[in-house]
Amino acid sequence: MTPTFETLDEFANLMRNAPGPDAQAKAGAAERNSQLTKPPGALGRLEDLGIWYGAWRGMARPVLSAPQIVIFAGNHGVASRGVSAFPPEVTAQMVGNFQAGGAAINQLARTFGAQMRVEALELDRPTADFTEAEALGAADCVTALRAGWDAVNPAADLLVVGEMGIGNTTAAAAIAAALYGGGAEAWVGRGTGVDDAGLAIKRDVVTQGLERHPGVQGLAALSAFGGREMAAMAGAMMRARYEGIPLILDGFICCAAAACLETEVPGALDHAVAGHQGTEGGHARLLQELGKEPLLQLGLRLGEGSGAALAIGVMQGAVACLSGMATFAEAGVAAG
Template structure:
C-alpha cells in the first residue's frame, strides 16, 4: 500500500493541538475552595480536569455528550470465529434505534445523545485470512467518514461499535502492533466455545502470515487487518482532537482504533479516556502497552459503547459536583488549619 494515501491522516495525528493547561489551573483553583479535603474525590476530580483540558474551557460543559456507535461487517466470520451470524449486526443496529439495547437504555436514562452509523453492512470487509480487509481507498474514505460523523456541538464523545467478528480483527491488529500469536490476543467474544476460540486464534495467525511484509505501518495494519468501524473510530479520534472534544473510548474493539493512533503518535490519544477494562482477552495488555488504564473494571464485554457511556455518567457527576458544591466561604465552613 502506498504511504501517500494516508499522509494527511498521519499529519493530523502528528499535529494535534495541545491541551489547555490554563483551563486546568482554573478548575484546580475552584476545586481547592470546595467543602472537602483536597483530593478527596480522587479520580472524579481528574475527570473535570480532563474535560477542561481538552475542551479548552475553564468552566467545562456536558451539555451535548454523545455516544457514537459505528457498525460494520467482517468477511472473517466465514472462518467460524463468532457464535453469531453476520445478520446480527444489522439486527442489533435496528435494536439500538428502537431503544431495546443496553446502550439505548443507558443513554435514555442519563440524557446522552445516541447516534448509530452503519458502514456498508451489506458489503463485509475482505476475509483477512485470504485478502486485505480493505484497499487503501476504502480505508482512507472510512477514516474521513468517521471524522465527519461527529460534526455539531458535541462536547464529549463516547465511541463504541457493533460488528459480528470484530473482536477477531481487533485481536489481529493488537498482534500486528505488539507481537505475539492469535492465542495471546483473542477472547471468547460473543460466547465462543473452546473449538470456536481455537478457530479464532488460528484465523488471526493465518491473517498475520498472509499479510506478512505488508504490515509496515499502523495505517497499513488497519487496512489489511481491521474493519470499517475501527477505521471510522480512528477518524473520530482524529477529528475530536482538532475540534477540542474529549473522547471516552469503550472496550476491546474501540481501543484498537486508539492503538492505531497511538502507534502513529503516542500523544495523539492524550484527549482520550479509556472507559473500562474489558473482560475480553488482551484488553488489559493493550492498555498497558499504551500506558493507559481503564476508569472502571466491571467485567463487561458488551461493546456498543456501554462502558464508555457509564464513564460519561461519572464525568457528568464529577462536573455537577465541581459546579454545584459550596465553597468554604459560601458554606461558612472553616478551612484546613495551617
C-alpha cells in the same frame, strides 16, 4: 476551519498537528479544585478527571451537558471463516435494534442524556478476508475514517464511540498482535462466546493474518485487519480531538482501533480516558499498552459503547463537583 483529508498520509499528518489541551484552563481548574469545600484529594480520581476535562474543553469551570454516542456497524469477510458464534446477518439485525431503541446502549444513552447516532457502513459489502488480502486497503480505510470524522457533532462536549460487527473481535485481536506482539495466543478471546473449537479457529485465523501482513503498524494495521466500523471509530476519535471534545474509550474493539492511532502518533489519545475494563481476552493488556486506567470494571463484554456510556455518569459527576461545589470562601467555611 476543520481540516479534511483524502489519503492515509494526510490523515496521519492531521494527527501530528492535532491541538492539545488549554494550559490556562487546566491551571484555573486545578486552582478552583484546590479551593473547594473538601479535604485535599478527598474526591480521589474525580478531581483529576474534572481538571482534565476542563483542560480539553478550555474551561476552568466546565459544563458537561451534551454527550454524544455514535455506534458504527460494519461486516467482516473473516466472519466466513467461522470465528463467531453468530452469523454475519446479526450485524444488520442489531442495527435495526439500535434504531428501534431496543439495545442496551439505547437505555444507557437515555439514562445519561446522550444524543445517539447509528452509522451502518456498507453492510452489504464486507471487508476482505484478511488472511487473503488487506481487509480494507487504503481507499476503503480513508472512506471509513471520513465517515467517522463526519459523524461527530461539533456541538457535543463528550464523545463515546461504539461498534457492531460480527467477526470484529478477531480483527481487533489481529491488530493488537500486529502492534504489540505476543501472537494470537496473547490476544484472541471468546468474543460472542465461541466454544473451544471456535477459539482454536480464531487463533488460527489471526495467525494466518499476521503471516499475510507482517510488520504492519499504526494506520497500516488498521487497513490490513480492521473493519469499516473500526476505522470509522478512529476517524471519530480524531475529529473529537480537533473539536476539543473529550473521548471515553469503550472495550477491546474500540481500544484496538484507538491503538492504531496511538502507535501512528504517540499522544494521539491524550484527549481520551478508558471507560472500563471488559472481560474479553486481551482488553486489560491493551489498556496497559495504551497507558489508560479504566474508570469502571464491571465484567462487561458487550461492545456497543456500553461500558464507555456507563462512564459518562462518572465524568458528569466529576465535572459537577468541580464546577458546582462552593469554594471555602463562597461557603464561608474555614479552610484547614
